[in-house]
Structures are given as C-alpha cells and as structure tokens.
Amino acid sequence: MSATQHQRRYSISELAAEFDVTTRTLRFYEEKGLLTPERRGRVRYFSAADRVRLRLILRGRRLGLTLEQSAEIIDLYREPEGSKRQLNKLLATLAERRAHLEQQAEDINVTLHELAAVERKCRKALK
C-alpha cells in the first residue's frame, strides 16, 4: 500500500523542542484528544501523524483559534464521507471557516497598511 514507511517516533521532549512548546502542552493536547501517542509502558511515543496534527494545532493557535476550533478544522481534513446531508453540512462548515479566515486576512491587510504609515512618519521624524 504505502511506500517506504518511516516508522519514526518522537519522544515527548524531542517533539517539544522541535516545536518550541513544553511537554506539559503536549500532554495537555493528548488529554484533549488532539494527539494520540502510542505507549510503550507508560512512556509516550508520538508518530509522524501526531507531528502533523501538532503543526496544525500550532498554526491554529497563531491565528487565535481555540483548541476546539483547531480540532474541528483538523477533523475537516479527513476524507469527506457520509450522506449527502453530511457532505452539505461539511460544505457549510468550510464556508464558515473561509469567511472567518478572509475577515482575518482583511484585518491584517488594513493593520499592515496602518503600521506602514506609522513607520513612514517615524522615519521622517528621524531625519
């Protein structure tokens, strides 16, 4: 099925260091069901899939999303399945998310322009 499977696993501190978060954060995300590391004994080992999910979670965090919202988005990434009704609901959710993101993009644009204006004034004042 799949090509060369890299069965690479990550210890909690490894993953924490790579993404610059604490181990507490990773355990917390597991507690919330966002990460599902394998256990060897009591010790956690995170998979490549966990790593991807973590990346998505942190991206959401940078955008000011709650964990629940990030979880919802990650959920969207699964193969779209289900009844016609379910698929339509999924489309609606996607539209909502997009609207949010576009609003944010607009906010960013406006702010960047305003900050640029401040910067010009500032440079002018420096001369």
Add this chain to the structure above:
Amino acid sequence: MSATQHQRRYSISELAAEFDVTTRTLRFYEEKGLLTPERRGRVRYFSAADRVRLRLILRGRRLGLTLEQSAEIIDLYREPEGSKRQLNKLLATLAERRAHLEQQAEDINVTLHELAAVERKCRKALK
C-alpha cells in the same frame, strides 16, 4: 484648527449595539484603560475617539490579540515623537508586529488552500 466638530457622544448601550458587544465589555475595556469615556454625573458618554479605539480593539480581538497587545498597537498610532533612541525602539516594535502579521497572513493562506482542497473533494463526492 479642526473642521466642523461633530461632538457626537454615544451612550454605552448605543455603542454596544453598534459593535455587537455587551455593556460589560465596554466597562471592562474602560477599566483596563482602553476606553476613556467622559462622565456626566456617573453616566458614561463615549466620544468618536473612543469609537475608533473600540474598532481597533475588536479588530485586534479578531486576530487573536490580547487586550494588552491591542493597547500596544493603538499606542503606536500616536504621533511618533521622542528621542532618536525612542524612535528606533518604535521602529523595532513595528517590525515585530509586522512579522507577526505576516506570519498570520501566511498561515491563513496555507489554511485557505487546504480548505479549498477539501471543498473540491467534497463536491466531487457529492456527484
């Protein structure tokens, strides 16, 4: 100096309704020093300047900023003044903010593309 001065004032519920926030929120923002309504007796009356600040705060909120961060940004909008050292520090702050915003913009772009891919799959599955 200034042109026709609209000395329009806003009651707390007026402003709350316009921006779709609660009065509690506005009082909270005042408490935090982000809004400084005039008082007639005990009653608050918000100025056009307050209205602008509120707009900025809410924009920041949509971007996931804390009130403190929004306050900092609003602060940047005052006339750039002070020593050369102060101006340089201001420039540094501006650069920081811009970096953040550009990171967010990038995150949004990536996410939008990913969601678009999901949407395509979804529409395909609907046929």
Add this chain to the structure above:
DNA sequence: TATTGTATTTACGTTAACGTCAACGTTAGT
C-alpha cells in the same frame, strides 16, 4: 551504588476576558 536524566501521574494554581447576579439611582411616560 549513587547520581543524573528523562519520563510519568496527580493535582492545585494562574491569567485573561469577560458573564452574571445583586442592589441601587435617574429619567420619561402613563
């Protein structure tokens, strides 16, 4: 064997950004 390093669970603490009463005052209309 003792220490160091890394991991675990449990559990209480913290901060931001409000929500939610409670008790009360003022003004306009009936």
Add this chain to the structure above:
DNA sequence: ACTAACGTTGACGTTAACGTAAATACAATA
C-alpha cells in the same frame, strides 16, 4: 405615584490553556 428603560458600582463565577510542584519510576552512567 408607579412602572419601564437605562444607567451605575461592586463582587463573585467561569472557561481556556496551560504553569508549577510533588511524588514516583526507570535507565544509563560515573
């Protein structure tokens, strides 16, 4: 005078997203 609508000041409650500390386990190493 009574009610309704709108305002006020406390002050305690709530939720998310971790921080932090305590007690414990296990492995490698000096």
